Amino acid sequence: xxxxxxxxxxxxxxxxxxxxxxxxxxxxxxxxxxxxxxxxxxxxxxxxxxxxxxxxxxxxxxxxxxxxxxxxxxxxxxxxxxxxxxxxxxxxxxxxxxxxxxxxxxxxxxxxxxxxxxxxxxxxxxxxxxxxxxxxxxxxxxxxxxxxxxxxxxxxxxxxxxxxxxxxxxxxxxxxxxxxxxxxxxxxxxxxxxxxxxxxxxxxxxxxxxxxxxxxxxxxxxxxxxxxxxxxxxxxxxxxxxxxxxxxxxxxxxxxxxxxxxxxxxxxxxxxxxxxxxxxxxxxxxxxxxxxxxxxxxxxxxxxxxxxxxxxxxxxxxxxxxxxxxxxxxxxxxxxxxxxxxxxxxxxxxxxxxxxxxxxxxxxxxxxxxxxxxxxxxxxxxxxxxxxxxxxxxxxxxxxxxxxxxxxxxxxxxxxxxxxxxxxxxxxxxxxxxxxxxxxxxxxxxxxxxxxxxxxxxxxxxxxxxxxxxxxxxxxxxxxxxxxxxxxxxxxxxxxxxxxxxxxxxxxxxxxxxxxxxxxxxxxxxxxxxxxxxxxxxxxxxxxxxxxxxxxxxxxxxxxxxxxxxxxxxxxxxxxxxxxxxxxxxxxxxxxxxxxxxxxxxxxxxxxxxxxxx
Amino acid sequence: xxxxxxxxxxxxxxxxxxxxxxxxxxxxxxxxxxxxxxxxxxxxxxxxxxxxxxxxxxxxxxxxxxxxxxxxxxxxxxxxxxxxxxxxxxxxxxxxxxxxxxxxxxxxxxxxxxxxxxxxxxxxxxxxxxxxxxxxxxxxxxxxxxxxxxxxxxxxxxxxxxxxxxxxxxxxxxxxxxxxxxxxxxxxxxxxxxxxxxxxxxxxxxxxxxxxxxxxxxxxxxxxxxxxxxxxxxxxxxxxxxxxxxxxxxxxxxxxxxxxxxxxxxxxxxxxxxxxxxxxxxxxxxxxxxxxxxxxxxxxxxxxxxxxxxxxxxxxxxxxxxxxxxxxxxxxxxxxxxxxxxxxxxxxxx
Numbered sequence: 001x002x003x004x005x006x007x008x009x010x011x012x013x014x015x016x017x018x019x020x021x022x023x024x025x026x027x028x029x030x031x032x033x034x035x036x037x038x039x040x041x042x043x044x045x046x047x048x049x050x051x052x053x054x055x056x057x058x059x060x061x062x063x064x065x066x067x068x069x070x071x072x073x074x075x076x077x078x079x080x081x082x083x084x085x086x087x088x089x090x091x092x093x094x095x096x097x098x099x100x101x102x103x104x105x106x107x108x109x110x111x112x113x114x115x116x117x118x119x120x121x122x123x124x125x126x127x128x129x130x131x132x133x134x135x136x137x138x139x140x141x142x143x144x145x146x147x148x149x150x151x152x153x154x155x156x157x158x159x160x161x162x163x164x165x166x167x168x169x170x171x172x173x174x175x176x177x178x179x180x181x182x183x184x185x186x187x188x189x190x191x192x193x194x195x196x197x198x199x200x201x202x203x204x205x206x207x208x209x210x211x212x213x214x215x216x217x218x219x220x221x222x223x224x225x226x227x228x229x230x231x232x233x234x235x236x237x238x239x240x241x242x243x244x245x246x247x248x249x250x251x252x253x254x255x256x257x258x259x260x261x262x263x264x265x266x267x268x269x270x271x272x273x274x275x276x277x278x279x280x281x282x283x284x285x286x287x288x289x290x291x292x293x294x295x296x297x298x299x300x301x302x303x304x305x306x307x308x309x310x311x312x313x314x315x316x317x318x319x320x321x322x323x324x325x326x327x328x329x330x331x332x333x334x335x336x337x338x339x340x341x342x343x344x345x346x347x348x349x350x351x352x353x354x355x356x357x358x359x360x361x362x363x364x365x366x367x368x369x370x371x372x373x374x375x376x377x378x379x380x381x382x383x384x385x386x387x388x389x390x391x392x393x394x395x396x397x398x399x400x401x402x403x404x405x406x407x408x409x410x411x412x413x414x415x416x417x418x419x420x421x422x423x424x425x426x427x428x429x430x431x432x433x434x435x436x437x438x439x440x441x442x443x444x445x446x447x448x449x450x451x452x453x454x455x456x457x458x459x460x461x462x463x464x465x466x467x468x469x470x471x472x473x474x475x476x477x478x479x480x481x482x483x484x485x486x487x488x489x490x491x492x493x494x495x496x497x498x499x500x501x502x503x504x505x506x507x508x509x510x511x512x513x514x515x516x517x518x519x520x521x522x523x524x525x526x527x528x529x530x531x532x533x534x535x536x537x538x539x540x541x542x543x544x545x546x547x548x549x550x551x552x553x554x555x556x557x558x559x560x561x562x563x564x565x566x567x568x569x570x571x572x573x574x575x576x577x578x579x580x581x582x583x584x585x586x587x588x589x590x591x592x593x594x595x596x597x598x599x600x601x602x603x604x605x606x607x608x609x610x611x612x613x614x
Numbered sequence: 615x616x617x618x619x620x621x622x623x624x625x626x627x628x629x630x631x632x633x634x635x636x637x638x639x640x641x642x643x644x645x646x647x648x649x650x651x652x653x654x655x656x657x658x659x660x661x662x663x664x665x666x667x668x669x670x671x672x673x674x675x676x677x678x679x680x681x682x683x684x685x686x687x688x689x690x691x692x693x694x695x696x697x698x699x700x701x702x703x704x705x706x707x708x709x710x711x712x713x714x715x716x717x718x719x720x721x722x723x724x725x726x727x728x729x730x731x732x733x734x735x736x737x738x739x740x741x742x743x744x745x746x747x748x749x750x751x752x753x754x755x756x757x758x759x760x761x762x763x764x765x766x767x768x769x770x771x772x773x774x775x776x777x778x779x780x781x782x783x784x785x786x787x788x789x790x791x792x793x794x795x796x797x798x799x800x801x802x803x804x805x806x807x808x809x810x811x812x813x814x815x816x817x818x819x820x821x822x823x824x825x826x827x828x829x830x831x832x833x834x835x836x837x838x839x840x841x842x843x844x845x846x847x848x849x850x851x852x853x854x855x856x857x858x859x860x861x862x863x864x865x866x867x868x869x870x871x872x873x874x875x876x877x878x879x880x881x882x883x884x885x886x887x888x889x890x891x892x893x894x895x896x897x898x899x900x901x902x903x904x905x906x907x908x909x910x911x912x913x914x915x916x917x918x919x920x921x922x923x924x925x926x927x928x929x930x931x932x933x934x935x936x937x938x939x940x941x942x943x944x945x946x947x948x949x950x951x952x953x954x955x956x957x958x959x960x961x962x963x964x
Contacts, residue, residue, distance in 0.1 A: 173625060244950065248949070256950050257948065257949075258950075329617050331624055340624075342617055342619055356624075365618065365620070370730075371731035372731045376897065407948040420628050422634050
C-alpha cells in the first residue's frame with residue numbers, strides 16, 4: 001500500500017552509498033554477557049549520575065546503581081547481576097577519546113533479576129506516574145544526544161504537542177539498528193509509541209520511515225492495525241532522519257532557529273526509545289540493553305546485536321568476527337556523523353547505535369585539501385540552507401562574528417557539504433572549530449564581565465571608605481580646634497580674672513595643639529597609604545545583621561534560580577545546563593553565607609561570654 | 615592497534631576539482647570544433663598556445679611562491695583559463711598578444727591575488743580586457759572570414775605562420791569584421807537591410823557564429839545537466855539580454871536585432887563558460903540571478919551605446935566588482951529563520 005500522506009521536501013541532501021544490506025542479513029542476536037561491564041555515569045546530556053553502590057556490593061540485574069540527585073538526568077541500572085568491581089576513570093565513548101567516571105561491574109553469570117513491577121494497564125495510572133516510571137527506568141533518547149525521555153515527554157504547558165513523530169528514518173548509511181528493531185519488535189515499538197501518545201495526547205501520531213526499509217514498514221503496518229497511528233514512507237535522502245528535516249518532511253513546518261520542536265507543536269521520538277518505554281511499563285525493566293549495529297568490511301559476521309549497556313566494544317567486535325589485520329578505522333555511529341575511536345576498550349552506552357569496523361579501502365582517507373573554488377556544491381546539498389563556503393571562509397579567517405552572522409550555529413554538522421566538496425575540504429571540522437572558539441570566547445567574555453563588575457564594585461567601596469575616613473578626620477580636626485578655642489577662652493578668662501598666667505597650662509595648650517595637628521596629618525597620610533592595596537578590610541568584627549542579610553539574599557536568589565531551572569527543564573530550553581550550573585553556584589553561595597553566619601555567631605558568643613562571667 | 619583518527623564525515627563522494635575542470639574543458643570542445651569548422655585553424659592553434667602559456671606561467675609563479683607545482687597544476691584550472699582565452703581571441707591574433715593576455719590572467723589576476731579561489735576577478739577576462747584595450751587593432755582586425763574549413767579557409771600551415779609571424783599584413787586577405795562590429799558601425803548610416811548584405815551575416819543570422827554559439831549553448835547545457843554549474847547565471851544573463859533587446863532594440867535600423875545579440879559574438883561562451891566561473895561569481899541562488907542579469911544588462915548597454923562591439927569581458931569584470939556587494943545582501947534564508955540575515959556591518963567576503 002503506497003503512502004498517501006502528504007509529504008514535503010527539505011532543501012539539499014545527498015545520496016551516499018547505503019551499505020545497509022551488510023548488517024540486515026541476520027536477525028538481531030544476543031551478544032551475551034561479557035567478563036566485565038563498564039558503565040559511564042554520564043551517558044547523556046545533563047548531569048552525571050552519582051553512584052548509590054559501593055565497591056564490593058553485590059547487585060542484581062536491573063538494580064539501580066547510580067542516581068541523579070539534582071539537575072537533569074536519569075538513573076543507571078545494573079545490566080546483569082554481579083559485583084561492583086571498581087568505580088573510577090575509564091575510557092568512555094567521546095570524540096576526544098577522554099576518560100570519565102564509570103562503575104565497573106563483574107557479572108556473576110547468574111543474570112538474576114531484581115524484583116520488577118510490571119504494569120498491565122498504564123491507563124489506570126496518572127500521567128505523572130507513568131513519567132516517573134520512564135524516569136526511574138533510566139530512559140534517555142536512544143537516537144541522538146540522549147535527552148532524558150521523561151523530561152522531553154513533559155513539555156511546558158503552553159506547548160501542546162499536536163504531532164508526535166516516531167523517527168524510523170534511519171538515514172545514515174550502515175546503521176540498521178532501528179530497521180531491525182522495527183522488523184522484529186514492531187509490537188513493542190507501537191506499544192511504546194502508544195504510551196507516549198497517551199501521555200502527550202497529540203492530534204496526530206506518525207511514524208516516518210525511509211522507503212529503503214519496506215520490511216520494517218510492512219511489519220509496522222500490521223502492528224498499527226486498528227490504531228490512529230499513520231505510517232509515512234519518505235524518500236531516501238540523507239539527512240531525512242535529522243529531527244529538523246523529518247519534521248519538515250512530515251509537517252512542512254520548520255523548527256525555529258534556537259527553538260525546539262515543541263515550539264511548533266511537534267515532538268520526535270526514536271524507535272529504540274519507544275521499545276525502552278514499552279519494556280519499562282509492561283515488564284518493569286529499566287534500560288539496560290540496546291540494539292547495536294556492527295558493520296563494516298572488517299567484520300566477518302556483521303549484524304545487529306542486542307547488547308547489555310557497558311559491554312566493551314572489543315567484546316562486541318569479537319562477536320561480529322573482527323578481522324584485526326583488515327580494520328583501519330573504527331567509527332562509533334554512522335559514516336556521516338559518527339566519530340572515530342582510538343581504543344576498543346570503550347563501552348556501549350545508551351546512545352551507541354552503530355560500530356563500523358572499516359577497511360582502508362572502504363573508508364579511505366580523503367585526498368589532501370585544495371583551495372575552495374566556491375563552486376557552491378556545498379550550498380546545494382546543505383539541508384539547513386546555509387552558505388557553507390562562506391562559513392568556511394570566515395571560520396578559516398577566524399572572523400567568527402561573520403560566521404555567526406551567517407547562522408553558523410544552525411549547522412547540524414550532518415557532513416553533506418564535506419561529502420561533496422570537490423576540493424576535499426573538511427568543512428564540518430572548520431565549523432566545529434569555529435563553534436568551539438565562539439563558545440570559549442563567550443565564556444571568557446562572561447568571565448571578564450563578571451570580573452569587571454567585581455572590580456568596579458570594589459573601587460566604589462574603596463572610594464566610599466576613603467570619603468568616610470576623610471569625613472571622620474575633618475570632624476576630629478574640628479573637634480580639636482574647638483577644644484583649643486575653649487582652652488584659649490578659659491585662659492583669657494583667667495587673665496581677665498587677674499589670675500597669674502599659669503605657665504604649665506599655657507605649655508600644655510601648646511602641646512595639645514601640636515598633637516592635634518600631628519594626629520590630623522598622620523591620619524590623612526595613613527588613609528592615603530592604606531587605601532589602595534588593602535584586600536578585604538572588613539570581616540574583622542562580624543556584623544550579624546549584614547551576614548544575616550547576605551544569607552537571606554543568597555537563599556532567595558537560589559530559590560528563584562531553582563524556579564527558573566524548573567521552568568527551563570519543563571520547556572526543555574537550551575539554557576538548562578547553564579541554569580544548573582548557576583543553581584549549583586548559588587547553592588555554594590548559600591552554604592558559604594550560612595557558614596559565615598554561624599562563624600560570626602560563634603565568635604560573638606565567644607566575645608560576650610567572658611564578659612558575662614565577669 | 616592504531617586506528618585512523620579522523621573527523622566526520624568518513625564517507626566522501628566528491629567530484630574532485632580537477633575532474634570538474636576537465637568536464638568544463640570537454641564541454642567547450644563542441645564550440646571549439648564549430649569555431650574550427652567555420653573559421654579555420656586559428657582558434658585551435660590559439661587554444662593550444664594559450665593553454666601551454668597558462669601552464670608554464672602558473673608553474674613559474676607556483677615555483678616562486680614555493681607551492682607544490684605538480685599538485686596545483688593537476689587541478690586543471692590554469693588549463694581552463696588558457697582554454698577560455700584561446701576560444702575568445704581573434705583567430706589570427708599574433709602570438710604575443712595571446713601570450714600577454716594569458717600571462718596577465720594567470721600571473722596578475724590569479725596568482726598575485728593568492729591563487730585559485732582567491733581571485734576577485736575572472737582571470738581570463740582580465741587578460742582579455744587588458745589586450746583589448748592595449749592592442750585594439752590586433753584585437754579587432756584579426757577575425758577570420760567565415761568559411762568552411764575545407765572550402766577556402768587558409769590551411770593549418772598558413773594560419774600557424776600568420777599567428778607566429780605576428781605581422782598584420784600577412785592575414786589581411788583572410789579577415790573580416792565580426793557581425794556585431796559590422797552592424798554597430800554601419801547601422802548609423804544605413805538601414806538594417808543594407809547592413810545585412812555584408813557576407814559576415816551569411817544567410818542566417820551571423821555566418822558561422824550562430825553555429826559556434828549553438829555549440830557553446832549545447833556544451834553549457836551539458837554542464838548544467840552534470841550539475842557542474844547551476845542554471846541561475848546563464849538564465850539570468852540571457853534573460854536580461856533578451857529583455858533589454860526587446861525593450862530597447864525593437865527598431866532594427868537603430869540597434870542590432872536580438873538574434874545577433876544571442877548568436878553572434880561571445881554571448882553563449884560568456885553565459886555558460888565565463889560568467890559561471892564560481893570563484894569570481896556571486897554565491898547564493900538569488901545572488902547568482904542578480905549577477906547574471908547584471909552582466910546581461912551591461913552587455914546590452916555596452917554593445918548598443920558603448921564603444922565596443924562585444925562586451926562580455928567588461929560586463930563580467932564590472933559585475934565581479936559587484937560580487938561582494940551582491941553577496942552581502944543576498945544570503946539565503948536559513949532553515950528555521952523568518953528571513954535571511956542580510957548585510958553585516960563587518961563586511962562580507964573580504
